[in-house]
Amino acid sequence: MPSETRQPAFVLVRPQMGENIGAASRAMWNFGLDRMRLVSPRDGWPNPSAVAMASGAGRLLDEAQLVETTAQAVEDCDLVFATTARMRGLTKPVYSPEQAMKEAAERIAQGGKVAVMFGPERAGLENSDVALANALINVPVNPEFPSLNLAQCVLLCAYEWQRASSEIEALRVEMAGAEWASGIEVEKLAEHYEERLTEAGFFFPEHKAESMKLTLRNLWSRMPLTREDVKTLHGVMRQMVRWKERG
Structure with missing residues (x-):
């Protein structure tokens, strides 16, 4: 059975190649979507080529709804988007994939049912x-080459759905077991370098010394240092002093 998570249905209208149906199912499942509806696949259904291409998303194909017409595929929905690369002289609002999926998430949260239609590979959706x-959903692509592969278009919308419906980390750092250095640890590192560089006559001329020290302190505070980084930099300075003293 499809997941109980409330989500849009992705409707593939008259898809031509089983491989593209399978690739679209993988793209959907990558982002937790499993409500696929198929409108009159050209090569019939089920399709062995789709299953082979789906890889780990085969369950999604097993549960896909098969219908004869586009109207049947969207008859239970109160918000329907059509993906298209061409404006067809029809008066309709045109969304980016990002804004469309935000709208879909809001409508679904209010209890609505949403569908996103994708056209056949050769010419896209008919009027x-x-x-x-x-x-409409219109992807901002190269106007000289606007055609997207079916699975690519599904992937874009599925990705934007996940962004709109869940918390996504915009940036994270893989710490690999490390810990960030504390403020006092960075301060002690700054003091160590300042002391040794003073002894080496680095802060010259004298009237610029305070400005140079401030610049160096700012450098340390700006760097995202781990505790291991701090230990290493202390070690570097100690070894340089020892090497100098041996000389």
């Missing part, structure tokens, strides 16, 4: 399909 949609 009769697009007419069933409330809004």
Whole structure:
């Protein structure tokens, strides 16, 4: 059975190649989506090529809903998006994938049902399909080469759905068992270098010494140092002093 997580249905309208259906299922499952609806696949259904291409997303294909017409695929939905690279002279709002999936998440949170339609590989959705949609999704691509592979378009929308419906870390640092240095540890490192560099006559001329020290302190505070980094930098300075004293 499809997951109980509330999510949009992704509708593949008259897809032509089983491989592309399988690739689309993988793209959906990458981002936790498993509500696929198929409208009259050209090569029939089930399709061995789709299963082979789906790899670990085969369950999604097993549970895909098969219907004969686009209208049947979206009849239970109150918000329907149509993905298209061309503006077809129809008066409809046009969303980016990001904004469309934000709108989808808001509607679903309110109890609504949402579908996103993707057209066949050769020519995309027909006007009769697009007419069933409330809004369009247009991907900002190279105008000289606007055509997207079916699975690529599914992947873009699935990714934006996950961004809109869950907390995504914009940036993280893999610490690999390390810990960030504390403020006092960085301060002690700064003092160590300042003392040794003073002894070496680094802060010259004298009237610029305070400014140079401030610059160095700012450098340490700006660097994202781990405790291991601090130990290493202490060790570097100690070894340089020992080497100098041996000379």
